[in-house]
Amino acid sequence: MLSFKLNGKPAQSAADQSEPLLHILANDLGINGPKFGCGKAQCGACTVLLNGDPIRSCVVPLSAASGRAVTTLVGLAHQGKPGKLQQAFIHEQAAQCGYCTSGMIMQAQALLDRNPKPTEAEVRTGLDGNLCRCGAHNRIVRAVLRAAQGV
Numbered sequence: 001m002l003s004f005k006l007n008g009k010p011a012q013s014a015a016d017q018s019e020p021l022l023h024i025l026a027n028d029l030g031i032n033g034p035k036f037g038c039g040k041a042q043c044g045a046c047t048v049l050l051n052g053d054p055i056r057s058c059v060v061p062l063s064a065a066s067g068r069a070v071t072t073l074v075g076l077a078h079q080g081k082p083g084k085l086q087q088a089f090i091h092e093q094a095a096q097c098g099y100c101t102s103g104m105i106m107q108a109q110a111l112l113d114r115n116p117k118p119t120e121a122e123v124r125t126g127l128d129g130n131l132c133r134c135g136a137h138n139r140i141v142r143a144v145l146r147a148a149q150g151v
Contacts, residue, residue: 004065006031007075017063021055022046024062025072033073033102037131044130047103048072054110073102076109085109088147089140096134104130108144117148 003012006029015024025031025048034057037045041056048057049071050064076083082090085105095101104127111118111126118126123144124137132140 002062002066004067005069007071008069011070013062015062017066018061020058021048021060021062021065021070022057025057025070031072031074034106035099035102037099037103042129042131043100044103044107045100047106047130049075049106049110052110052113054107071106073105076105084150085112085144085147088143088151092139092143092146094136094139094143096132096136100130100132100134104132104140108140108147112144112148118144120145123148 001012001014002017003010005011011029013024013028015028022034022036025034034048035045036058037043039058041059044056046056046058047054051068076086085108089095089101089105107127107130111123115122120141123141127140
Protein backbone atom coordinates (compact mmCIF):
# COMPACT_ATOMS: atom_id res chain seq x y z
CA MET A 1 0.00 0.00 0.00
CA LEU A 2 1.47 3.32 -1.09
CA SER A 3 0.63 6.39 1.01
CA PHE A 4 0.79 10.04 0.04
CA LYS A 5 -1.06 13.30 0.54
CA LEU A 6 -3.61 14.29 -2.07
CA ASN A 7 -4.80 17.87 -1.95
CA GLY A 8 -3.76 18.08 1.69
CA LYS A 9 -5.45 14.86 2.83
CA PRO A 10 -4.03 11.37 3.35
CA ALA A 11 -4.44 9.05 0.39
CA GLN A 12 -3.48 5.46 -0.31
CA SER A 13 -3.29 3.21 -3.32
CA ALA A 14 -2.73 -0.51 -3.68
CA ALA A 15 -2.30 -0.15 -7.45
CA ASP A 16 0.77 -1.25 -9.34
CA GLN A 17 3.37 1.40 -8.48
CA SER A 18 4.56 1.57 -12.07
CA GLU A 19 1.12 2.78 -13.24
CA PRO A 20 1.08 6.43 -14.31
CA LEU A 21 -0.04 8.68 -11.49
CA LEU A 22 -2.69 10.18 -13.80
CA HIS A 23 -4.43 6.82 -14.13
CA ILE A 24 -4.53 6.33 -10.35
CA LEU A 25 -5.84 9.86 -9.77
CA ALA A 26 -8.62 9.50 -12.33
CA ASN A 27 -9.57 5.83 -12.15
CA ASP A 28 -9.01 5.00 -8.48
CA LEU A 29 -9.29 8.30 -6.62
CA GLY A 30 -11.91 10.15 -8.68
CA ILE A 31 -9.74 13.18 -9.43
CA ASN A 32 -10.80 14.46 -12.84
CA GLY A 33 -8.90 17.76 -13.12
CA PRO A 34 -5.74 16.48 -14.80
CA LYS A 35 -6.52 15.25 -18.30
CA PHE A 36 -4.95 12.66 -20.57
CA GLY A 37 -3.70 14.58 -23.57
CA CYS A 38 -0.74 13.14 -25.43
CA GLY A 39 0.48 10.48 -22.98
CA LYS A 40 4.06 11.57 -23.71
CA ALA A 41 4.55 14.53 -21.32
CA GLN A 42 4.45 16.98 -24.21
CA CYS A 43 1.14 18.83 -23.88
CA GLY A 44 0.79 19.55 -20.15
CA ALA A 45 -2.91 18.68 -19.80
CA CYS A 46 -2.04 16.19 -17.04
CA THR A 47 0.10 18.58 -14.97
CA VAL A 48 -0.15 18.26 -11.19
CA LEU A 49 2.15 19.46 -8.43
CA LEU A 50 4.35 16.93 -6.64
CA ASN A 51 5.76 18.56 -3.49
CA GLY A 52 5.11 21.88 -5.25
CA ASP A 53 6.88 21.02 -8.49
CA PRO A 54 4.90 20.65 -11.72
CA ILE A 55 5.05 17.15 -13.19
CA ARG A 56 3.39 15.41 -16.11
CA SER A 57 1.32 12.79 -14.34
CA CYS A 58 0.79 10.77 -17.53
CA VAL A 59 4.41 9.56 -17.43
CA VAL A 60 5.31 9.80 -13.73
CA PRO A 61 4.71 6.49 -11.95
CA LEU A 62 2.59 6.22 -8.84
CA SER A 63 5.75 5.26 -6.91
CA ALA A 64 7.01 8.85 -7.25
CA ALA A 65 4.17 10.01 -4.99
CA SER A 66 5.16 7.77 -2.08
CA GLY A 67 5.31 9.90 1.07
CA ARG A 68 4.94 13.09 -0.93
CA ALA A 69 2.23 15.69 -1.55
CA VAL A 70 0.22 15.66 -4.78
CA THR A 71 -1.82 18.77 -5.52
CA THR A 72 -4.43 18.95 -8.25
CA LEU A 73 -6.81 21.72 -9.29
CA VAL A 74 -9.13 20.74 -6.41
CA GLY A 75 -6.32 21.44 -3.95
CA LEU A 76 -6.09 25.09 -5.01
CA ALA A 77 -9.63 25.90 -3.91
CA HIS A 78 -10.18 27.72 -0.61
CA GLN A 79 -13.16 26.71 1.50
CA GLY A 80 -14.89 25.23 -1.54
CA LYS A 81 -14.43 28.36 -3.65
CA PRO A 82 -11.98 28.96 -6.50
CA GLY A 83 -8.53 30.09 -5.40
CA LYS A 84 -7.02 33.39 -6.55
CA LEU A 85 -5.50 31.93 -9.71
CA GLN A 86 -8.64 29.96 -10.56
CA GLN A 87 -10.74 33.10 -10.09
CA ALA A 88 -8.40 35.06 -12.38
CA PHE A 89 -8.94 32.41 -15.09
CA ILE A 90 -12.70 32.80 -14.66
CA HIS A 91 -12.51 36.60 -14.78
CA GLU A 92 -10.35 36.60 -17.92
CA GLN A 93 -12.47 33.86 -19.52
CA ALA A 94 -9.19 32.02 -20.06
CA ALA A 95 -10.71 28.83 -21.39
CA GLN A 96 -12.49 27.89 -24.54
CA CYS A 97 -12.94 24.13 -24.52
CA GLY A 98 -11.24 23.94 -21.09
CA TYR A 99 -9.38 20.68 -21.68
CA CYS A 100 -5.96 22.20 -21.00
CA THR A 101 -7.12 24.51 -18.21
CA SER A 102 -6.29 22.30 -15.23
CA GLY A 103 -2.74 21.73 -16.49
CA MET A 104 -2.31 25.41 -17.32
CA ILE A 105 -3.46 26.47 -13.86
CA MET A 106 -1.20 23.95 -12.13
CA GLN A 107 1.82 25.03 -14.19
CA ALA A 108 0.96 28.69 -13.52
CA GLN A 109 0.59 28.01 -9.79
CA ALA A 110 4.07 26.51 -9.69
CA LEU A 111 5.38 29.59 -11.52
CA LEU A 112 3.66 31.98 -9.10
CA ASP A 113 4.91 29.99 -6.11
CA ARG A 114 8.48 30.45 -7.37
CA ASN A 115 8.02 33.99 -8.71
CA PRO A 116 5.01 35.85 -7.24
CA LYS A 117 5.44 38.85 -9.57
CA PRO A 118 6.44 37.51 -12.99
CA THR A 119 6.69 39.64 -16.09
CA GLU A 120 4.59 38.79 -19.13
CA ALA A 121 7.68 37.26 -20.76
CA GLU A 122 8.29 35.09 -17.68
CA VAL A 123 4.68 33.90 -17.73
CA ARG A 124 4.91 33.03 -21.43
CA THR A 125 8.16 31.15 -20.86
CA GLY A 126 6.76 29.39 -17.78
CA LEU A 127 3.72 28.16 -19.69
CA ASP A 128 5.55 27.37 -22.92
CA GLY A 129 5.33 23.59 -22.39
CA ASN A 130 1.56 23.63 -21.92
CA LEU A 131 -0.40 23.52 -25.13
CA CYS A 132 -3.84 24.95 -25.89
CA ARG A 133 -5.37 24.00 -29.22
CA CYS A 134 -8.12 26.61 -28.83
CA GLY A 135 -5.68 29.49 -28.87
CA ALA A 136 -6.60 30.95 -25.47
CA HIS A 137 -2.94 31.61 -24.56
CA ASN A 138 -3.29 35.40 -24.46
CA ARG A 139 -6.20 35.17 -22.03
CA ILE A 140 -4.33 32.60 -19.97
CA VAL A 141 -1.31 34.91 -19.72
CA ARG A 142 -3.59 37.79 -18.68
CA ALA A 143 -5.16 35.57 -16.02
CA VAL A 144 -1.79 34.64 -14.53
CA LEU A 145 -0.69 38.29 -14.50
CA ARG A 146 -4.03 39.25 -12.88
CA ALA A 147 -3.50 36.66 -10.14
CA ALA A 148 0.07 37.91 -9.60
CA GLN A 149 -1.28 41.44 -9.14
CA GLY A 150 -3.87 40.17 -6.67
CA VAL A 151 -6.76 41.62 -8.68
